[in-house]
Structure formats: C-alpha cells, structure tokens
Amino acid sequence: MPMANNSINQIIVCGAGTMGSGIAQLAATAGFKVIQFDLSKEMLEKSGKSIELSLQKFLAKGKLNEEEFNKIVTNITYTTQLDTCKGDLVIEAIVEKKEAKIGLFNQLFALNGPDLIVATNTSSISIDAIASSISFPAQLVGLHFFNPAPLMKLVEIIKGKATNTMIVQQMVDLALLMQKTPVICKDAPGFIVNRVARPYYLEAMYMVQKGIITIEQADAVLEAAGFKMGPFKLMDLIGLDINYSVSSIVWEDLGKPERLKPSEIQKAQIDQGALGIKTKKGFYEYN
Numbered sequence: 001m002p003m004a005n006n007s008i009n010q011i012i013v014c015g016a017g018t019m020g021s022g023i024a025q026l027a028a029t030a031g032f033k034v035i036q037f038d039l040s041k042e043m044l045e046k047s048g049k050s051i052e053l054s055l056q057k058f059l060a061k062g063k064l065n066e067e068e069f070n071k072i073v074t075n076i077t078y079t080t081q082l083d084t085c086k087g088d089l090v091i092e093a094i095v096e097k098k099e100a101k102i103g104l105f106n107q108l109f110a111l112n113g114p115d116l117i118v119a120t121n122t123s124s125i126s127i128d129a130i131a132s133s134i135s136f137p138a139q140l141v142g143l144h145f146f147n148p149a150p151l152m153k154l155v156e157i158i159k160g161k162a163t164n165t166m167i168v169q170q171m172v173d174l175a176l177l178m179q180k181t182p183v184i185c186k187d188a189p190g191f192i193v194n195r196v197a198r199p200y201y202l203e204a205m206y207m208v209q210k211g212i213i214t215i216e217q218a219d220a221v222l223e224a225a226g227f228k229m230g231p232f233k234l235m236d237l238i239g240l241d242i243n244y245s246v247s248s249i250v251w252e253d254l255g256k257p258e259r260l261k262p263s264e265i266q267k268a269q270i271d272q273g274a275l276g277i278k279t280k281k282g283f284y285e286y287n
C-alpha cells in the first residue's frame with residue numbers, strides 16, 4: 001500500500017460551481033496554495049467573483065483583516081488547462097457522474113503520479129465504485145462538504161474498502177485546519193446526511209404533486225417547525241440537478257425502494273433548465 005503524503009502544500013480543486021467555489025475559498029483561507037480547475041472559463045470567473053464577495057463579508061464582520069483578505073485571494077489561481085494541475089491533493093467537486101470523476105482522477109494520476117491524494121466531494125456515488133476504476137484506489141477518499149461550504153461545519157469523511165488509513169487521518173486533520181467538524185462515515189448509499197435527508201425532499205415534492213400542500217406552505221411550515229430551510233428553498237440552494245442525481249443514485253443503490261423514488265416534478269423542472277439559484281429559477285425565481 002502506498003504511504004500517505006505527510007505534507008500537503010498545493011491543493012487542486014476541480015469544479016468551480018456551487019461547491020468547488022466554496023471549497024477553494026476554504027482551502028485558501030486555511031493557507032494552502034490552490035489551483036481551481038474547471039472546463040468552463042465562465043464558471044471560473046464566476047467562482048473568483050463569488051469568493052471575493054464572500055471574503056468581503058468576513059472582512060466587513062471583522063473576521064479577516066485586509067492583509068489576510070489579500071493573501072487568501074492571491075493563494076488561488078484559476079485554470080481551464082488540466083495539464084497545469086500539479087499538486088499534492090485533489091478535491092473534486094465536478095458533475096455528480098461516476099464516469100466523469102473516474103476519467104478526471106486517472107488523468108490527474110497520470111500527471112502527478114501515485115502519491116497524489118484524490119478526495120471526492122460526491123454526495124452519493126460509492127467510493128468503492130469509483131476506486132474500482134482508478135489507477136491508485138488506496139489514494140481515494142470521500143471528503144463531503146455541505147452547502148455553503150465556507151459556513152457549514154460538518155464534513156463527512158468516507159473511507160472506502162481500499163482507502164489508506166493514513167489518508168483518512170490526513171483528511172480529518174485538514175478538516176480541523178479548515179475549522180470544520182469531521183465525521184468518519186462508512187461507504188453506504190447517501191453516506192449519513194443525504195440518506196437521512198432524502199424523505200425531507202421527496203415527501204415534500206410528493207405532497208405538492210398530489211395537491212396536498214403548496215411549495216410555499218411546505219417551506220413555511222417546516223421552517224416554523226424549526227428546520228433552518230424549507231425543502232424547496234433548500235433544493236433551490238443545492239441545485240435541482242444535483243439533488244435529483246443524488247436521489248437517483250441513493251434509490252438505485254438501495255434497490256429502488258418505492259418510498260425513495262426520485263420525483264417527477266423535480267425532473268420536469270430540470271428538463272426546463274430550472275436548476276435553482278444557480279440558474280435564477282427553480283421552485284422559486286431569483287434576481
């Protein structure tokens with residue numbers, strides 16, 4: 001089994017969407033040099049802007065000073081060129097598709113060699129299933145941040161059958177350095193939070209589909225009951241495409257139980273390109 005790297009200096013964050021942007025910000029704030037890679041130049045530009053905006057808020061609250069702000073901003077470089085992605089650790093937050101993640105990891109291993117640690121932010125894809133098709137399975141670990149990554153404390157760390165135990169410990173240390181709360185999980189469908197939370201979304205959509213409640217009612221009632229966000233507002237924040245993919249993967253991996261069947265009304269929204277806040281339209285509309 002290859003030995004884990006003891007020192008992580010350069011982190012490559014793959015994907016510059018909702019999660020990749022927040023993760024790059026966290027890594028840079030923890031003092032790492034970060035390369036953010038995405039196929040889309042537009043997404044990289046959007047990520048850069050959203051990181052600066054988020055850091056401005058920390059600055060305004062006195063949680064950062066000017067010097068720290070500048071240091072964090074200069075810690076991150078942005079690229080669409082995979083061949084410039086050389087580093088010690090990859091944190092992957094690209095599309096929720098197994099084949100895309102496998103292809104990316106194998107290209108990055110070819111570029112960086114067998115000591116590269118590859119951490120996936122997948123919400124639902126089995127770590128063992130990815131590991132079975134990558135060049136160095138012991139180097140793969142799940143590192144699951146929550147949305148918005150700069151604010152949410154929990155990080156699920158998923159140890160696959162092949163994952164090097166030292167890498168799991170390195171991810172715990174990394175999460176602590178990022179001031180997060182790491183929890184080591186088994187590689188079970190949906191890990192912990194996404195498994196337990198599935199009915200929160202699915203049952204709410206089913207009740208709307210059946211005309212029992214409205215979207216607004218569902219959100220208002222659940223929030224009044226103490227949940228921080230109602231299910232529809234939360235799905236818009238997550239991204240309907242991501243939420244639907246997670247539901248589909250968990251449903252399939254659990255043997256397609258009727259109670260966890262992905263929602264038709266969510267699929268219809270996705271087919272219309274209404275993906276939530278990121279497209280300014282989901283269950284609600286945004287400016």
Ligand SMILES: NC(=O)c1ccc[n+]([C@@H]2O[C@H](COP(=O)([O-])OP(=O)(O)OC[C@H]3O[C@@H](n4cnc5c(N)ncnc54)[C@H](O)[C@@H]3O)[C@@H](O)[C@H]2O)c1
Pocket residue numbers: 014015016017018019020037038039040043092093094095096097100104121122123124144145146147237238239242278
């Ligand atoms: N959205 C959430 O609330 C949330 C929470 C936790 C984990 N996740 C997981 O994080 C990952 C990313 O989710 P997201 O919401 O940030 O998605 P997103 O749709 O906001 O962004 C995905 C980004 O990946 C880029 N991309 C797609 N294929 C690529 C490739 N082959 N190489 C490089 N870049 C590529 C896209 O251009 C896009 O910018 C998924 O695995 C998802 O399950 C999402």
